[in-house]
Amino acid sequence: VNTVSANTAQGTKTPLIGITAVTDEESSVVEPEAAPGGALEMSRFFATHLVANLVKCGNSVESVFGDWLKTHGLIPLKKTTMPDRYFMRVWDHDKRGVFEGRYQINNKTQSIRVSLDFYDISGKKLVIQDVNKVLSTYKLADLWESLAEAIECDPS
Amino acid sequence: VRSFIVLLFCLISPITSFAGEWRLALCHGQEATKDDLKYRNAIGLSASSVFSAIDPKAVTTMKVRQCVQEPDLACYADDTAIYCREESFSQLIRIAAWLAAERAFIFVSREGSPATLGVAPSLTWTDAYLLADADRYPDAGKLNRVANQVTEQRGLSADSLNAIYSLYLDIHRHINNNTEVDPDNAYLNVAIAVYRASLEYAFAFLLGHEAYHFNNNRCHIQSASIIKSKGIWSVIRGLQLKGGLYDTSNRLDTVELKADHCGYKWLQTVSEKTELGANKVLNTLARKAAIDLLASPLLIGLKGRLEKNIHSNVVPAVKVLPGYLYPQSRLALVSATLRLTEPKSPHVVKLCNEVSKAMVSIIQDAVTHYPDSSGIVPDEVLAELPAGVEKSWNGAPWSEKSHVCEIGE
Numbered sequence: 001v002n003t004v005s006a007n008t009a010q011g012t013k014t015p016l017i018g019i020t021a022v023t024d025e026e027s028s029v030v031e032p033e034a035a036p037g038g039a040l041e042m043s044r045f046f047a048t049h050l051v052a053n054l055v056k057c058g059n060s061v062e063s064v065f066g067d068w069l070k071t072h073g074l075i076p077l078k079k080t081t082m083p084d085r086y087f088m089r090v091w092d093h094d095k096r097g098v099f100e101g102r103y104q105i106n107n108k109t110q111s112i113r114v115s116l117d118f119y120d121i122s123g124k125k126l127v128i129q130d131v132n133k134v135l136s137t138y139k140l141a142d143l144w145e146s147l148a149e150a151i152e153c154d155p156s
Numbered sequence: 157v158r159s160f161i162v163l164l165f166c167l168i169s170p171i172t173s174f175a176g177e178w179r180l181a182l183c184h185g186q187e188a189t190k191d192d193l194k195y196r197n198a199i200g201l202s203a204s205s206v207f208s209a210i211d212p213k214a215v216t217t218m219k220v221r222q223c224v225q226e227p228d229l230a231c232y233a234d235d236t237a238i239y240c241r242e243e244s245f246s247q248l249i250r251i252a253a254w255l256a257a258e259r260a261f262i263f264v265s266r267e268g269s270p271a272t273l274g275v276a277p278s279l280t281w282t283d284a285y286l287l288a289d290a291d292r293y294p295d296a297g298k299l300n301r302v303a304n305q306v307t308e309q310r311g312l313s314a315d316s317l318n319a320i321y322s323l324y325l326d327i328h329r330h331i332n333n334n335t336e337v338d339p340d341n342a343y344l345n346v347a348i349a350v351y352r353a354s355l356e357y358a359f360a361f362l363l364g365h366e367a368y369h370f371n372n373n374r375c376h377i378q379s380a381s382i383i384k385s386k387g388i389w390s391v392i393r394g395l396q397l398k399g400g401l402y403d404t405s406n407r408l409d410t411v412e413l414k415a416d417h418c419g420y421k422w423l424q425t426v427s428e429k430t431e432l433g434a435n436k437v438l439n440t441l442a443r444k445a446a447i448d449l450l451a452s453p454l455l456i457g458l459k460g461r462l463e464k465n466i467h468s469n470v471v472p473a474v475k476v477l478p479g480y481l482y483p484q485s486r487l488a489l490v491s492a493t494l495r496l497t498e499p500k501s502p503h504v505v506k507l508c509n510e511v512s513k514a515m516v517s518i519i520q521d522a523v524t525h526y527p528d529s530s531g532i533v534p535d536e537v538l539a540e541l542p543a544g545v546e547k548s549w550n551g552a553p554w555s556e557k558s559h560v561c562e563i564g565e
Contacts, residue, residue: 052398
């Protein structure tokens with residue numbers, strides 16, 4: 001793969017984390033990557049959370065992604081930061097593919113979404129064994145927890 | 157009328173989601189005991205009874221197999237079927253039988269009078285859980301040890317517990333073999349009536365939740381629930397959001413929240429349809445037993461963990477599920493649904509006695525460990541607890557009486 005394809009992140013994405021936050025339980029907005037119910041291991045990484053209020057927490061989210069990058073020695077290829085949105089793209093350790101982190105407030109649907117996807121250089125979606133390896137290597141359970149807190153500007 | 161159950165031991169056909177057919181797939185792990193696998197008939201009867209109460213035209217299909225990749229949980233569902241662990245449902249069946257057997261003795265000895273409802277049962281929900289758990293092993297020593305613990309703690313004589321055990325076995329014998337009960341056997345008739353009704357309430361909530369997922373995250377019942385129309389749902393849900401009573405770190409997942417709400421609608425429908433003959437006390441007793449029964453799956457889980465408490469007694473540990481309402485909130489909403497659909501004695505269809513003690517302990521513990529707690533227990537929660545609990549929270553000394561549900565409250 002070359003830098004150009006990494007910069008455009010082509011191919012099939014492998015969703016790793018997806019948290020959508022809404023204030024209305026009956027909202028038609030749901031986390032797009034969530035499986036239909038169940039309690040299988042992966043479903044924990046995709047959820048629609050009910051929150052008391054929608055708050056612009058771009059700084060908190062950027063800080064969480066920043067800490068995660070630092071912990072794993074990753075340097076972003078691209079980064080965009082605004083109060084209501086955030087984007088970053090970064091190579092993985094082995095340059096097998098790129099991670100893309102996103103955060104966006106959608107005032108129209110009264111929702112917030114934060115996500116982390118992976119694009120393998122093969123252009124294919126990762127198989128479950130490789131997903132589990134990524135989850136463990138990059139400590140995505142911890143990142144998930146921190147992002148869930150960050151979208152509510154929760155410092156805890 | 158119980159709908160026809162099809163027992164399949166082959167693959168379920170590729171039709172997905174609800175299309176007039178409720179699909180329940182039971183699976184068991186390699187560690188399942190012989191006892192865990194002998195309640196299929198009972199599980200099928202209760203499940204099909206609930207499914208047909210929700211949709212009389214629907215067919216129930218049940219499949220049994222060894223677990224291949226199912227997680228070690230009680231149930232989950234996707235658009236192919238509702239998948240449940242047979243071990244967990246068998247545990248629920250055994251707990252229901254223990255509770256029903258003891259309640260039958262209380263009822264018959266008082267000739268079914270309303271005084272029955274004021275009696276604090278000797279066999280608590282945790283006793284029933286521990287006895288049911290011990291009874292799944294072939295080694296009788298385990299059951300004897302728990303039985304000794306129960307008789308010592310509850311002031312129950314060994315003879316009384318033996319009589320309850322005998323009735324417990326009779327319930328299983330009749331249900332597992334589909335045999336008629338002698339109409340003159342008052343104890344067994346009452347025990348089976350309470351057993352069936354309380355199990356159907358429990359199945360209604362548990363299967364209603366999973367049916368939401370099976371039905372592509374849609375509830376089969378469109379009308380508003382009684383807990384929502386009375387404002388109880390939003391208050392209890394709000395306890396887990398910022399500014400509420402409980403720690404917000406267990407974030408509410410809207411899909412699970414709506415699945416739970418669907419479970420309460422199913423429970424409401426089954427409760428509104430259940431009529432156990434002319435005796436209103438028996439109906440009330442069954443709803444009370446259902447609250448004690450559902451305390452196990454909701455507060456501790458059916459594959460729960462046992463731990464030693466400060467008195468060195470083995471007790472089940474409270475289990476919090478990520479994304480869900482806290483266990484105490486889920487049980488309070490069960491209580492609210494059954495109380496609001498109880499036509500005769502709603503004051504006793506609550507979280508009474510040992511369930512009340514557990515609730516108070518869990519609520520206090522949750523508030524103590526959450527520095528940002530509002531510290532305010534709303535009326536909607538207090539309504540599900542005996543009046544004595546509010547008095548004790550307001551300064552009156554705690555006693556057994558604090559947790560008793562009075563008929564005349």
